[in-house]
Amino acid sequence: MPPLLRFDDVSKTYRAWRGWRRQPVPALDRLSLEVERGEIFGFLGPNGAGKTTALHLLMGFIFADGGRGYAFDLPFGDSRAHRHIGFLPENLAFYRHLTPVRLLRFFGRLNDVSPADLNRRVPDLLDRLKLTEAAHRRIGGFSRGMLQRVGLAQVLIHDPDLLVLDEPTSGLDPLGRRLVRQLLLELKERGKTVFLSSHLLSEIELVCDRVGVMDRGRLLRTGSVSALLEGSTRVELTVRGAAPAWLERMRGQGAEVSARAHLHQVVLDRPQLRPAVEQLWLEGGELLSVIPARSTVEDFFIEAVAEAGPPGEKVQ
Amino acid sequence: MKVWLIALNTFHGLVRRRALLALILLFLFVFSGAFATLFLTARLQRAGSPEQARLLLAGEMEGLMVFYAVLTQILAAILAAVVVPEEIKSGTAIPTLGRALSRSQFLLGQFLGMNLLLLGFLALGTVAFIAVLAGYGVALGSHLLFGLLYSFLRALCIAALAFLFSSRVTAVVALFAAVFLLQLPESAGLISLFSIEWGERLGRTSEYLLPAWSLLPFQSYLRLSQAPASKGLEFYLVGIAHAVNYALICLLLSVWAFRRRSLLPPA
Numbered sequence: 001m002p003p004l005l006r007f008d009d010v011s012k013t014y015r016a017w018r019g020w021r022r023q024p025v026p027a028l029d030r031l032s033l034e035v036e037r038g039e040i041f042g043f044l045g046p047n048g049a050g051k052t053t054a055l056h057l058l059m060g061f062i063f064a065d066g067g068r069g070y071a072f073d074l075p076f077g078d079s080r081a082h083r084h085i086g087f088l089p090e091n092l093a094f095y096r097h098l099t100p101v102r103l104l105r106f107f108g109r110l111n112d113v114s115p116a117d118l119n120r121r122v123p124d125l126l127d128r129l130k131l132t133e134a135a136h137r138r139i140g141g142f143s144r145g146m147l148q149r150v151g152l153a154q155v156l157i158h159d160p161d162l163l164v165l166d167e168p169t170s171g172l173d174p175l176g177r178r179l180v181r182q183l184l185l186e187l188k189e190r191g192k193t194v195f196l197s198s199h200l201l202s203e204i205e206l207v208c209d210r211v212g213v214m215d216r217g218r219l220l221r222t223g224s225v226s227a228l229l230e231g232s233t234r235v236e237l238t239v240r241g242a243a244p245a246w247l248e249r250m251r252g253q254g255a256e257v258s259a260r261a262h263l264h265q266v267v268l269d270r271p272q273l274r275p276a277v278e279q280l281w282l283e284g285g286e287l288l289s290v291i292p293a294r295s296t297v298e299d300f301f302i303e304a305v306a307e308a309g310p311p312g313e314k315v316q
Numbered sequence: 317m318k319v320w321l322i323a324l325n326t327f328h329g330l331v332r333r334r335a336l337l338a339l340i341l342l343f344l345f346v347f348s349g350a351f352a353t354l355f356l357t358a359r360l361q362r363a364g365s366p367e368q369a370r371l372l373l374a375g376e377m378e379g380l381m382v383f384y385a386v387l388t389q390i391l392a393a394i395l396a397a398v399v400v401p402e403e404i405k406s407g408t409a410i411p412t413l414g415r416a417l418s419r420s421q422f423l424l425g426q427f428l429g430m431n432l433l434l435l436g437f438l439a440l441g442t443v444a445f446i447a448v449l450a451g452y453g454v455a456l457g458s459h460l461l462f463g464l465l466y467s468f469l470r471a472l473c474i475a476a477l478a479f480l481f482s483s484r485v486t487a488v489v490a491l492f493a494a495v496f497l498l499q500l501p502e503s504a505g506l507i508s509l510f511s512i513e514w515g516e517r518l519g520r521t522s523e524y525l526l527p528a529w530s531l532l533p534f535q536s537y538l539r540l541s542q543a544p545a546s547k548g549l550e551f552y553l554v555g556i557a558h559a560v561n562y563a564l565i566c567l568l569l570s571v572w573a574f575r576r577r578s579l580l581p582p583a
Contacts, residue, residue: 059413061414061579062579062580063578079415082416082417089411091407092407093408093410094411095408097328097329098325106321106325107412109318110318110321110416110417111415154411
């Protein structure tokens with residue numbers, strides 16, 4: 001089965017004023033990437049890495065200087081492919097005179113959703129995204145968080161197969177972020193493909209199957225999140241009621257032990273985990289949680305960017 | 317269908333613009349000035365000078381109708397220059413064009429929506445004029461219909477021209493370009509005062525760029541005091557055909573110019 005999304009050597013250069021001249025500023029340098037059906041792909045990178053440029057090229061808002069890209073086997077920007085794509089921009093701007101209900105109906109009709117389906121989907125989406133109370137208020141007076149919810153609703157109105165999300169949790173409170181996470185996992189269960197860019201590594205780690213790191217327009221690395229998690233060498237234990245002797249033994253084995261309120265956090269190597277937990281239980285302690293000691297995606301990201309060299313240098 | 321959806325949305329968005337409200341208020345202000353004339357007319361009628369009263373009213377209403385037609389054309393130029401660049405600048409074009417909608421459908425919808433507003437603006441003024449004239453028992457000649465039609469067609473051509481520029485450049489540049497082009501025939505006359513040769517050159521250029529522009533003489537038909545000289549059917553048909561031609565060519569060129577324009581707001 002062909003990939004759902006494909007970038008083949010795609011390059012893009014902007015022209016920006018520097019003094020009196022317009023000089024080329026490379027934004028994307030020969031990006032090649034494939035996203036398979038049903039996977040959640042996370043795009044990571046520092047500011048100005050070219051993530052949003054890649055998403056805009058995919059949607060046909062701008063055009064590549066070189067290379068080609070395909071979504072659903074159609075060239076980027078083809079409106080036939082847009083029927084199956086839901087796009088959430090980073091900088092949200094909707095018609096201020098419309099209410100969420102009218103906006104969703106308007107976008108739904110542009111995507112050929114039948115009136116019967118719209119009658120069912122609009123209230124359902126408003127309810128899921130906690131927008132029911134504001135359903136008939138004009139968007140012009142909405143806060144950033146509410147706009148983000150409207151943005152997510154408009155992405156889902158035509159039940160797309162591919163979701164392209166640029167910073168989907170930006171501007172949301174912790175509850176809103178959890179809602180987005182749940183939504184993404186639910187979509188994944190339904191076999192939808194998600195291509196998202198985010199700065200929030202912890203969220204990428206929680207929802208993505210695969211990640212790609214970009215810097216200065218180049219894709220530095222791609223990797224599977226599950227493989228990264230399996231490769232993690234240290235784990236962090238949170239324990240309660242641990243005997244002082246057990247804590248001392250852990251320190252003796254090279255673990256980092258820290259106390260917080262009535263709890264202890266112990267960071268140790270993965271092979272030490274099983275015997276340590278067994279001893280803890282035998283000595284009457286309680287294990288509360290076990291998580292990877294550091295975000296493995298964060299390690300992956302930092303290593304990739306560090307390998308590329310400091311800003312100002314050309315990426316190797 | 318999608319073009320119509322975009323058009324209706326554009327219309328609703330434009331109607332809520334404060335600038336448009338300001339323009340309508342300006343017209344109402346000017347229109348209210350005409351009440352002084354109406355008052356004077358009533359006094360003249362009571363004083364036994366109905367002919368003088370009629371002439372005074374006709375002159376005032378003619379001036380107002382031409383002013384309204386010019387205002388519609390100014391509105392056409394501004395709206396057409398602003399509508400697409402504003403969508404790009406505010407970022408609303410992005411979620412809209414992220415739909416199963418082609419750029420040409422989007423552009424045609426914008427143009428249609430803008431023209432719906434122009435038509436509404438002209439219809440509103442027409443109703444107001446008819447009401448006032450009927451109230452004073454002034455007979456409405458059929459040539460006034462041509463005056464209205466020409467006013468709309470001229471506004472349509474101006475809008476299409478400004479729209480063409482705005483599909484490629486910013487609103488201000490588009491507006492300046494459209495005004496510059498439309499002022500070429502007048503500029504030719506002005507320049508010929510200093511240099512006949514350069515005046516003629518500019519005249520030829522403007523005739524080349526805006527052929528048969530004078531075939532939409534709306535001012536000659538917005539008359540109450542005297543009916544314009546009657547012309548053959550061919551004259552009217554050629555004028556209308558030219559206007560439609562202008563609008564279509566400009567629209568086609570704008571679709572072509574817009575097809576690869578970046579939709580990102582200018583940095």
